[in-house]
Amino acid sequence: xxxxxxxxxxxxxxxxxxxxxxxxxxxxxxxxxxxxxxxxxxxxxxxxxxxxxxxxxxxxxxxxxxxxxxxxxxxxx
Numbered sequence: 001x002x003x004x005x006x007x008x009x010x011x012x013x014x015x016x017x018x019x020x021x022x023x024x025x026x027x028x029x030x031x032x033x034x035x036x037x038x039x040x041x042x043x044x045x046x047x048x049x050x051x052x053x054x055x056x057x058x059x060x061x062x063x064x065x066x067x068x069x070x071x072x073x074x075x076x077x
Contacts, residue, residue, distance in 0.1 A: 001026070010053075019048070
């Protein structure tokens with residue numbers, strides 16, 4: 001989520017407003033180690049808000065559906 005916010009140039013409060021969730025929810029999710037945890041409905045709202053703003057989230061082993069430049073973490077060596 002932090003990377004998506006950075007791409008959009010928005011803060012946690014803005015993402016929370018776009019997704020219709022609380023600021024502490026965004027803060028808690030971003031602070032969680034590893035996989036982001038939360039209610040499926042909350043995660044869906046956040047993903048939908050990011051997608052509406054133009055961010056494509058790419059899952060592990062999934063190709064990008066978009067065009068243009070992007071960034072992705074490589075597997076550790």
